Amino acid sequence: MGRPNSDVPGAVLFAHSSIRFRYLITAAVCIGVGGGVLASAYYYLLELGLATAWGPLHSALTAAFGGDALARGLALVAVTTLGGLCVGVILRFMGVPGEIAAVVNNIHVHNGRLDIQQTPAMTAVSLVSITAGGSAGPEAPLVQIIGSLGSWLGDKLRWTAHVRTLTFCGMAAALGAFFGAPLGGALFALEIPHRNGLEYYEALIPSLTAAYVSYFIFLVLVHPEAPLLTFAGQPEALAVPMAQAMALGAAGALVALLFMFIFRKIGEWLERWERHRIALATFAGFAIGALAVTVPEGLHLNVLFWSEHQLQDVYDGLGTFQAIGIGSALLWLAWAALAKMAAIGFTLHGGLRGGFIFPLFFLGAVTGMAIHLVTGGWVSLPVAMLCTMSAVNVAVTRTPISSTIILTTLSDTHMLPIIGAASITSFLLTSRVVLIVTQRRRESIVPARPSIPTWHDVTAAE
The missing domain is CATH 1.10.3080.10 (Clc chloride channel)
Incomplete structure (x- = not known):
């Protein structure tokens, strides 16, 4: 059938050709595989950073400050302050990566493209930020990292009208793996750009596909604990x-x-x-x-x-x-x-x-x-x-x-x-x-x- 025509609106292009729709699903699967691998790599890097900062480093600082309870508190503040300093240095020399506001904005412009050139800075800054005890999690960095992978793939395939959909696939892959909830993760990626519910409906099935594939890869590579929360007793919906x-x-x-x-x-x-x-x-x-x-x-x-x-x-x-x-x-x-x-x-x-x-x-x-x-x-x-x-x-x-x-x-x-x-x-x-x-x-x-x-x-x- 050849390459899909990039001039046809994304909501219409694949509606009339199951073969072309399969192209999009194939791309979503590829993004899911890549997303699962990247999420796993990020997870292991983060675990290594946390183990180092709050193991040997915190212990050494505690001993240096006297070894008592006060010393533990001083060592804690020292670790977070040192982490902040490292973040500042990275921002100074690698640039400032976008936040969730920037990601949401980019979904609505430039065909939904996330700039992959921001990924190195986002990876470095977020790993140090989270390792240092910052009150922010890996989901937003992973959305940038894997979402930009989807945008990059769309550009390489020259599917201009579908870059946004592939970006959503990357975002869904990131959240599906991180949350351990591929259905919820995909829907979150589609809901977050809007104030009153998801509106890019054409991206739903591709995003779900990418999220489930990414989650499977993450399960194989990381073996996360499940469930995250365990409650004793659950009431009925009365x-x-x-x-x-x-x-x-x-x-x-x-x-x-x-x-x-x-x-x-x-x-x-x-x-x-x-x-x-x-x-x-x-x-x-x-x-x-x-x-x-x-x-x-x-x-x-x-x-x-x-x-x-x-x-x-x-x-x-x-x-x-x-x-x-x-x-x-x-x-x-x-x-x-x-x-x-x-x-x-x-x-x-x-x-x-x-x-x-x-x-x-x-x-x-x-x-x-x-x-x-x-x-x-x-x-x-x-x-x-x-x-x-x-x-x-x-x-x-x-x-x-x-x-x-x-x-x-x-x-x-x-x-x-x-x-x-x-x-x-x-x-x-x-x-x-x-x-x-x-x-x-x-x-x-x-x-x-x-x-x-x-x-x-x-x-x-x-």
């Missing part, structure tokens, strides 16, 4: 849990609004340092470490890192919170949430790179724990945590469908209707509030930005 879910959705929306306020204020405060990349990133690393040492280790509320593995710690800490008394527990939970909000702000506004999906889940988890304690257990802990986790994330990212599916998958529960009720409630209550202002409808025609949007651009545009 009237009371459903009503609770809607109330929890509203509570999560309020937490998200507070987060967005703090996030913007930190951005405004750090704006004066934007031209001083090394100083800004170093200060951000110091701030992240300083916030972390304010929370006692025994409370299961570690505000370092991207919080993927801290979610189970929050759930397992129920006995500890009950032992110290509800009043003290609520104070520490509130402080941990505020510290995490500030840590996310310093991470992303300070030049460190990563995604905030799991950090947002952490905010929801501690909120859910607080609600469970306040209600004396009337709202079960699985319902309280999962519903508020989804609600906070949905309010910020505008992804109600994928967030529901991802959390249902990660928790290995049958609570999809309950989590979905909280997600939709939060989505509707925050419909007029947007953090990522580059999210828009697909028919909007906006000139390409002359430079990479920063978080300051995002907040200033409002």
Whole structure:
């Protein structure tokens, strides 16, 4: 049949030829394989970095500072500060890679192309950022790395009208592998560019294909633990849990609004340092470490890192919170949430790179724990945590469908209707509030930005 005509709109081209559609699916499979390999390589590099920074390096610094509890805290701050310094140096000499706002913007312009030339800087900066304890995860860097692979393949094949679809395939492959939820990951990639649900429907099946292939490759190469969250007891989708879910959705929306306020204020405060990349990133690393040492280790509320593995710690800490008394527990939970909000702000506004999906889940988890304690257990802990986790994330990212599916998958529960009720409630209550202002409808025609949007651009545009 020959090469597909690049002048035909993407939504139409493959509708009339199953052979040509197979070309696109073949490309999606290739992206999935490449994405799975790249995600696995990134995972192992990250594990090596974490083991080094928080093993020999942290131990050596602790011993140098005296070896006691105070020394451990000082060593922690030293590691995060050193990490921030390294990030600043990388930004100075390799350039500043785009953030989620830039990725979303690029989906809507230049046929949805992500610049593969930003991948080296994004890889280096994000690995150091996450290793140093920054409150941002691997999902956004992987979206850039593997999404740009899809764009590159589209350019090489000269499928100009389908570069966006192949970019989505790369994004879906990244999120499918990282989340361990290929269906949810693919839908998240398609939802995130918009404020009111996915609109690039022609990319759905190719993106799902890439996500499942990538997930399979990741399973073979990494053997990740599953499920990420384990809960004792799961309520049925009856009237009371459903009503609770809607109330929890509203509570999560309020937490998200507070987060967005703090996030913007930190951005405004750090704006004066934007031209001083090394100083800004170093200060951000110091701030992240300083916030972390304010929370006692025994409370299961570690505000370092991207919080993927801290979610189970929050759930397992129920006995500890009950032992110290509800009043003290609520104070520490509130402080941990505020510290995490500030840590996310310093991470992303300070030049460190990563995604905030799991950090947002952490905010929801501690909120859910607080609600469970306040209600004396009337709202079960699985319902309280999962519903508020989804609600906070949905309010910020505008992804109600994928967030529901991802959390249902990660928790290995049958609570999809309950989590979905909280997600939709939060989505509707925050419909007029947007953090990522580059999210828009697909028919909007906006000139390409002359430079990479920063978080300051995002907040200033409002």
